[in-house]
Every structure is written in C-alpha cells, then in structure tokens.
Amino acid sequence: MAMLDSSADLPLQATHLFRRKRMMTFAALAAIVAYLAYTFFAFDIPGLWQRANADNAKTLIADTYSYKTHVTMNNRNGEIVVAIEGDRKARYGAEQEPEWVTRGGENTEIDLGDGHLITFSPELITYDVPDFGLMTFEVSRSQGVIQTYPVDADQLPDWINASKNRVSVKTDAGRLSVTRNRSEVFRYFNGWELFFFALDSPYYGKSAGEVVALAFQGEAGAIFHDFWHNPLWRHGAVAWAIFETILMAFLGTLGAAIIALPLAFMAARNFAPFYAVRFAVRRLFDFVRGVDALIWTIILTRAFGLGPLTGALAILITDSGTFGKIFSEALENVDGKQIEGVQSTGAKPLQRYRFGVLPQITPVLISQILYFLESNTRSATVIGAITGGGIGLMLVQAIITQKDWEEVSYYIVLIILMVMFMDWFSGWLRKRLIQGK
C-alpha cells in the first residue's frame, strides 16, 4: 500500500492509484503479447507447418493399434516370404502361413478380403480391385515394370502411384508395391502382433484358456520362458530396463540424502558456529546445483562410461545440492527447547542430534526424499537416454530406428505406468512413515 494521507484529495489519490495500477496491468499484458510475437518468429512457427510431416503422425497413430503382415516376392528368383512387419524374427514357417496366402505350384494367391485379390507368379503380378478392375504388372529387367490398367494411363486414380520402375497401390484392404527387384503386399490387422509368443514358440496361436491349461500341466516354466524371451518385444529386457531406471532414481535420491544430511548441519546457522564453514558449504551446494544435471551427466559419462551407475551418480550429485539447501533450511527452523531437554539428561552431542534434532526434521526429510524419488524417476528416464541406461535408452533407440512404432507406444505406456506407480508408492510410503500407518 502506498501512503494515503487523510487529506481532502483522497478520491483524487485513489483515482491516481487506480490509473497507475491499470497502466501496470496493461503494460504487463503488452509485454507478454510482445514476447509471444517475438517467439512466434524466433521459433519459426510459420515454417513449422511446412516442416511438419503428417504422414509420420499417421504412421505413428496407426502403428499404435495395428500391425501389418508383409508378403514379399523376390523378383529375381521368385522366392516368397511371409513375415509380420517384414521382420526376420517373425517369419512364418512353411506350415504356419496364414490362410489368406494360398501357394500353388507357380502362382501364389493373396486374399486381402472384401474381394481384393492379388496373385504373384514369377515376373507377373496381378491385382484385382473390386469396382475398378484387374491391374497387371510385368517385371522386366530391361524395361522396368510394364503396367496395364483398366483405365487409361493418364487417368489413374490418386491411390495408384506409378513410375517407370516402381508402382505403389494403396487401398483400404492393403498395399501393393512392385519394383524391379521385389514385389511386396502389406495387409493390416488390428492389435499388437506376437505380443505374448513369437511364431516359433509352440504356444503361438493358442488361446488364453489353452495356455493356462498347459501351465497347470507343468509347462508354466516353458511358457514363461517363451514369453519372457520373446525376440520381438523382449519383455525380459524391458522389465530389466524399467528396474534400472527405478534403481537409478533410488540410488541417486537416497545417496544424495545421505551425503547432504551431514553437510546440511555444517550449513545451518544454529549448528555451525563458524561463518566461514557455513559460507563454504552453502556455496558448494549452490555450485553443485548450478552446474546443471546435464553438465554433470556429460562429465560423469566421460569418467564412468555409459550405464546406469553414471545416471545414478548424476542424479546423486545434482540432488545433493538441492537436498543440502532444503535440509539446512529445515535445520534452522528446529525448536531449541527439545535439544536443551535432551541435553539436560546428560546427552552427548551425537545423542543430542539423534534424539533432539532428527525427530524434528524427519517429516521434512522423508517427504522431500519421497517427492524427489518420484520426480527423479522421470529425470532418470531422460538421463538414461543420455547415459545409456534404462527405459529411456530403449525409447530413444526405438524412435531413432523409426521402424516399430508399436514398440514406442508400448514403452511410452510402460513409462507412464512406472511414473504413476512411483507417484502412488511415494504417496503411500509418505502416509505410512509420517502419519504412522
């Protein structure tokens, strides 16, 4: 409140104050708008729409709920392979092939459903699209892909993309692409393929009931082994990566607390009588916090190599500064009377700290440590992506290869579940430890 003297021009002063306040508000708003305008151009938002790739977004979304099976013919030797996502590890064996692929001597028929029929025979591929007609593609070494369509070549619909050496046909039922070297059909299915068992596992294709029944017949170990070592989804490795991420957060947070507690005593006004010590320790905390986690991560990676230990140490060092600051503030707020009371019974300094001080700051300690444990689980995901440990690394690798987006969505779901679990767990533990059950 500015000073208002009780003279006659009080209304005038009030109007003046109001006007100033209104000016301030508008100035703040104008500053925010100006800053938004500046960042709009600094971040090149207008150019963003050109750079943004809608196809990538579509692939990403489609892959989260569907997968495709590839039928590939090598045009040089006529060999045909059926594999999920074209993955070598998910190739169908001879007897296992899906019933929509029918092999005859020379010709292989691929039924995409809804009347869409494709045939593969050496050097000739046909695709019959209902309401459109039969297309044929002849692969010739010298002339590229020779194409015939039921319409004139210059009136092709936009779902056919043709050039001399390659053709791509996209319909609702699937997709066919023909180049000189190979012909490939994609058929899309909903769900995550082979999530539980790979194709070469004896349990592939069995219903949940059958698998449970087999488990009770003493095959539980083998079933679990096939699931855990699924070569496509690598459940065992993923579980281990999540454990590693939580381990990094746990070691980093608690290690930081263990280091910070004694140092906090040296930084608290009521426990460290020497100003120089207090000043030095506090600047140490500031330095450790100020040198960002990113810089610590880089330095530690150079010293300790890639891995979870490096991530844990990066969290440990950064957080010991933060903890030191929080703990020393808590220590400055402790009640001196309790310490005197303990001292009056003849307690030595260590006992005074143990029975006079620690019980007072324990609630602050526990709640801060648990809060950081939860938030560090998230940091450990990011740091893991840099130091090469845990689920963060797997996520980054899956995104960089740009192949299996269903794996990316799987990891994202797992990371969110992990963070939510840690959130719930730390809340539960806090309640039990502070309020006593």
Place this chain on the structure above:
Amino acid sequence: MADLATTKLHADAVTDDYIAQVSRKRLYSGLMLLLFVVLMVSGFQVASTRNGGSFWGGIDNFFDYPGEVVSEAWANLHALPGFMLKYIPALLETFNIAALSTLLGAAVAIVLSLLSTRGLARFPKLIPVFRRIMDASRAIPEIVVALVLIFIMGGGPVPAMIAIAIHTAGALGKLFSEVNENADLKPIDGLASVGASWSQRMLLGVVPQVAPNWLSYALLRLEINIRASAILGFVGAGGLGYELKNAISWGPGRFDEAAAMFIILFLTIMVVDQTSSYFRDRLVHGAAGRA
C-alpha cells in the same frame, strides 16, 4: 495397602511393557536400517556391473575430463569470450523454450486449477476430471512428448517447448489449486451478489488474492524449466544442449567451445535462480520498503 501393591504391580507391568515396546521398535528400526543398507550396497553393485566402466575405475578419471576441458580452455583463453558470444543465440533459444513453456503452461494451469478447486469450480461435478487431466500431464515425462513431436514436426525448439509446457501445466496446476484453496470466498460471494459472471468472479475476486503466490511458483518453475530445456536440447530439441552435444561428441571434441558453453549455461542458471529467488521473496513476504 492392597491398593498400593496393585498400583506398583500395575506400574511394573507398564514399565515392562514400555521397555518391550521400545526394544521391539529398536529391533524394527535396526532391521529397516539393515535392509536399507543392503539395498543401497547391492543396488550400487548391480548398477556398477551394468555400467560401461566401474565405479572404482572411474573415480580416478573423475577429474580427467574437467581437467582436459579446463586446460584446453586455458590454453585457448583469448578465444573464450568469442566462443561465448558465438553461442549466445543458442543460449537464448534454450531460455526462450523455458520462458515460453512456463508462460503457456502457467496460463493453462490457471484455468485448470480454477476449474478443479472446490468452491471455485465452474462445473463442480467435473472437478475429478480436471484433476485427472493435471495428474496425467504431470506423469508423462517430457522426453516422451518431445521425441514423439520431434518425429512429427522435425527437430527444433517447438517440440521441446510443447513437451515442457504440458508438464508445467500439470505441475503448476496442482500447486495453484492448493493456493486457490486458501483463497477467501467472501469477495467471490460479494461479486456473485452483484451479478458477476464466473470469469468476472475469478478475475476480480480470486486472482488478486492468489496472484503473488502463483507468480512465485511460476518463477520457481522457470528455474526448473531452463534445466529441462537444456537437457532436452541434448536429445535433439535444439538450443544450447544440442550445440553442446555436437561440441563434445564429434571426434576428439571441441573442449574449448564446450567450456564456453558450460560457463554461459552455469551463469544463466545462477542469474535466473538469484533473480527469481529475489522476486519470490518480495512476492511472498512483501517489498522491504513497503509501508
């Protein structure tokens, strides 16, 4: 006399009981401590075996890299100010990512927090929905959103900005709604009695009460977001983190430039921390010169 005897007996029983309880408590505490130590030690060992280099092997090298950086920077001291200037635009981008995401995140957080505070909410039945929205946006790690958006939008500051803004909206929304809960409802009733709409009640009745605390939390968030923005740059979102990654990871590394970047990042974080803590102090405790 019988009374006294029973009282004494009773007191003995109480003492015994108390001592038994204390020793049981000590036993439990001891076991917990032991479990904790075992967990820490074995955890470190597991992490160490999974690591590229071991802890004891690395501890000797701990100062090697900072040493190399410092010595190379020292040898090239005259070039250091030039390098610092060279990376100011990248630093500005890192800062802008943090500032804009704090601004946008806080704006969303204000709306979410008002909609999810009991007594203030526009649609009281939807309070749990808005709370869950805040929880969800807090739970998603920034790197997940950033990497997915980088895939769709291409590299650059915008994916990182959006990722941090989403997290900020959730984190600040929770803190803001805690502040809102302590707001006095009388001004709102007063405004309602003269026919003010919901947005007018919030703007004129609630915001003046809570704005200082909101601002204080938003400033604290800005400090956190600068760090997050630097880290996200390292995984491809532009700004100083990205330059830093290029400087240290190509071939032998350009350590003198890395040193320049370390210094300006450190200075920025210090300046923002100090400025924000000064303003937060003023906002919460009032200006020193105020009458």
